[in-house]
Amino acid sequence: MGRRLAYAALLVLLCAQPACRPQDTESARKFVERVYADYANPDQRHQEQRQHKFYTPALLRLLLADRRGHSGEVGNLDGNPICDCQDPGNPGELKARSITVTATDATHAQAVVAFVIVKEVRTATLSLVATAAGWRIDDIATPDTPSLRRLLRGKH
Numbered sequence: 001m002g003r004r005l006a007y008a009a010l011l012v013l014l015c016a017q018p019a020c021r022p023q024d025t026e027s028a029r030k031f032v033e034r035v036y037a038d039y040a041n042p043d044q045r046h047q048e049q050r051q052h053k054f055y056t057p058a059l060l061r062l063l064l065a066d067r068r069g070h071s072g073e074v075g076n077l078d079g080n081p082i083c084d085c086q087d088p089g090n091p092g093e094l095k096a097r098s099i100t101v102t103a104t105d106a107t108h109a110q111a112v113v114a115f116v117i118v119k120e121v122r123t124a125t126l127s128l129v130a131t132a133a134g135w136r137i138d139d140i141a142t143p144d145t146p147s148l149r150r151l152l153r154g155k156h
Contacts, residue, residue: 065152083115110127
């Protein structure tokens with residue numbers, strides 16, 4: 001009987017723990033800050049080389065397939081999904097203004113980012129996944145594109 005009570009107490013304690021500890025959401029917020037700081041750099045080659053550090057492998061495959069699969073034409077994605085724009089512009093023209101991260105479970109979070117791009121305030125919701133390599137973006141939603149994944153699959 002005592003052992004069952006101990007297991008029951010342990011189960012209650014485990015279930016009462018938040019899905020994602022505060023330091024996990026803080027690390028997710030810092031990851032998003034780094035993403036926006038990097039995209040503020042107008043060197044497109046630099047960004048393309050570092051995409052594997054921003055996106056999950058599945059989303060990166062969709063992005064690369066969209067780029068390759070349209071024979072010299074623009075694919076389904078006609079711009080930069082991080083800034084919801086054609087080009088982040090000059091240094092300093094893209095800046096994250098606020099980042100709010102909410103854990104959805106132990107390995108997933110959503111980051112709502114309000115950012116300024118060339119004096120215009122925009123928002124994006126980044127679906128994040130904790131991987132062995134750190135946090136990665138698995139989807140992006142903006143007012144005009146509810147799901148980057150769906151857009152890349154041709155399902156607007």
